[in-house]
Amino acid sequence: MNAVEANLDGLVGPTHNYAGLSPGNLASQSNFGAASNPRAAALQGLAKMKRLADMGLPQFVLPPQRRPDLGFLRSLGFTGSDARVNEAAWKAAPILAGSAWSASSMWAANAATVTPSADSGDGRLHFTPANLLTNLHRSLEHPHTTAALRRIFPDPDRFVVHDALPFQPHFADEGAANHVRLCIDHGAPGVNLFVHGRGAYEAWTGRFPARQTREAFEAVGRRHGAHRPVRLRQNPQAIEAGVFHNDVVCVGALKCLLYHQAAFEDPAAMQAEVREAAAGLFEPQFIEITEAELPLADAISSYLFNSMLVQAPGEGRLTLVAPIDVAEHPCARAVAERLAASNGPIGRVDYVDVRESMRNGGGPACLRLRVVMTPAELAAANSAYRLDDNLHARLTDWIGRRYRDHLTPADLADAAMIEEAQAALEELDVILA
Ligand code: SUG
8 A cells, every 4th residue: 555666776886988888779889989977977867866856756776886897807817906907908808898897787777677565476575686698797787786785675574685587598687677567556466567579499680689588587577476477579670770678669657558669579469468467457558659650760869768657746647757868859859748738647748867878878767776665665675775855965975076077988997097986986885874
């Protein structure tokens, strides 16, 4: 009863940069080598968190991971002092060095798959951290994500933070970016849409990787005892066009599923299966945006569907929290505004500037992990990680002092940057203690 949807957002780390590490993610590829602004990136993400907190939604902060991951480089045979390991890795294998420095844990939608207690087998809130094994830089995240989730959600009577799935391509898992939960009310039983790109035993011949397997989600569903699963397949052509996660073309909240016509392999079958799973609970509201209304390429470049879809407390209709890039894209903006002007489930569009993250393929929805929580679960979560005005002010001050406003991959070869990044995170540990 009275469960709410909290957001856990990845705080952007001081090493945020554009290293071109994600094939099939067009923004990551096209911005390779550009200078980043970690300070602006972190402040943009924090401002989005504050915006959602001010709407009245509980907001938690997932701290950045320690980068560079020198242990990773050492395990690959680079030896000597930290400075030497880093320098040698940049010289011999820039992709390995870039992976060790990536701030990619900021995209918390990929941190885990979450099953709220209303839908789980044992009445506890379950998390399976995503192994993210398709991309080398992201495969380094899961041990630290697991530890962080266990700190934020510590009470074993209420929370279960599993280990990531076995580290095999069969179980390639990208977490909640490919999961949508629909329900009539957050605390009521829901329908869980698990969207995969490929089957574990099929030969994948696509140009870009299909990052999520059906078998990974089946395993997560079994562990969590997730009720009412609906297994759907991404349209392989969407992956070819740059839809590396389903949340690039689909977002859902409460009864509403907003998606692009090209998102699913079989949209009519999708609707039928979701309706069937929801029978007796609620009537789903589908909003399909056609190719004529917004071509897939424009959906990907504007990230309209990577908006957050939220219900502010006390408001009946949903708010679409869209990237500012949508406002600047005439066609995407027209779609968003028509949705808000219609009599449908979406009542308002709010724009947020997360441009620094967008340039690596991460919109507003990528930066957050949704966690539906009952009042008792909220009370049991670690309040040190909950964003209030005080934590917001401390983080703003910390970012202002500790983050650079200009960073290129070349700067990361400099030993000074290692110490700078480490010192910043040591201070953050104190802030979040
Ligand atoms: O996994 N980009 C991330 C973006 C993740 C977006 N998340 C969701 N759609 N939910 C990725 O491709 C780029 C890093 C670089 O190239 O430097 C990167 O990892």
